[in-house]
């Protein structure tokens with residue numbers, strides 16, 4: 001039985017550091033090939049990993065010893081690169097969002113349904129110890145029925161963040177702004193923990209960063225789960241700091257808050273610590289990315305090696321993208337948007 005997967009990494013920007021560091025520590029992974037159109041990033045990664053270097057991702061896909069392709073490129077490239085890799089018989093691990101457009105995401109799911117390889121999507125915050133504990137409490141029935149949820153994502157992004165990677169800040173390459181890039185992790189947790197979302201009504205605007213970007217830097221929305229529970233979202237990239245995300249869920253029997261990767265039970269308005277995740281800062285990552293990439297990447301590799309499907313496949317990742325795009329649609333029509341199902 002195979003015990004190691006050969007990895008090909010496409011896209012050697014900011015997030016590649018986290019993937020490469022995780023893979024280096026994993027006995028079940030070998031970094032076989034790296035790819036970027038930027039020659040400086042490519043030669044630095046080649047030197048750091050000893051892997052073969054490619055400036056053309058299609059050439060990397062032609063290598064038949066690559067088992068899994070990590071897609072770490074701008075959002076609009078996730079779909080074409082993932083689809084080509086699946087068609088070439090490879091497993092895929094793509095960064096969030098799975099695609100920049102709904103139709104592209106649907107095509108990825110369609111192709112993955114008959115592919116030899118699997119489609120896996122990064123949503124590392126599902127593996128924070130605090131999220132794992134809240135999910136356990138919900139699944140055990142201890143919390144009772146969900147009544148409502150709120151998510152507050154107040155982060156800090158400035159013009160240089162967008163000029164440094166020009167694909168950011170544009171509808172055709174990023175597919176959106178604060179919602180599709182920064183808040184999508186939390187929107188994923190809303191449905192991962194609370195169940196499928198039926199419809200959303202929301203509003204987006206481009207405010208403090210209006211001179212730098214065309215996508216939204218502010219958004220708010222109200223949404224309805226299929227269960228009848230409701231929720232609210234507030235997302236901004238205009239805050240003065242990267243504040244801890246707050247995700248609160250009010251159930252029949254108790255209220256819980258995920259706050260800075262800690263889980264609190266709220267009783268009579270007083271939060272009491274129930275579980276805490278690893279401190280991402282101690283791991284040298286940007287703390288707002290969380291610390292769980294390594295956990296998720298390890299689980300993806302173990303699933304593939306043991307022939308099991310990994311839980312965050314295209315269908316599982318689709319809901320967060322559908323919620324983002326539903327808010328954009330609702331903001332433009334002024335009406336509720338009913339979310340599509342894959």
Ligand SMILES: NC(=O)c1ccc[n+]([C@@H]2O[C@H](COP(=O)([O-])OP(=O)(O)OC[C@H]3O[C@@H](n4cnc5c(N)ncnc54)[C@H](O)[C@@H]3O)[C@@H](O)[C@H]2O)c1
Pocket residue numbers: 010011012013014015016035036037038041055057072073074075077095096097122124165181289290
């Ligand atoms: N999960 C998380 O917490 C997290 C955090 C940061 C970024 N991300 C995601 O990771 C992805 C990449 O983001 P980033 O911040 O690293 O961006 P980045 O701009 O720093 O890096 C993207 C890289 O892709 C390369 N690239 C562009 N076109 C290419 C092509 N045709 N072939 C090969 N390489 C190409 C660029 O040269 C660049 O090096 C995005 O989807 C982003 O949303 C996820």
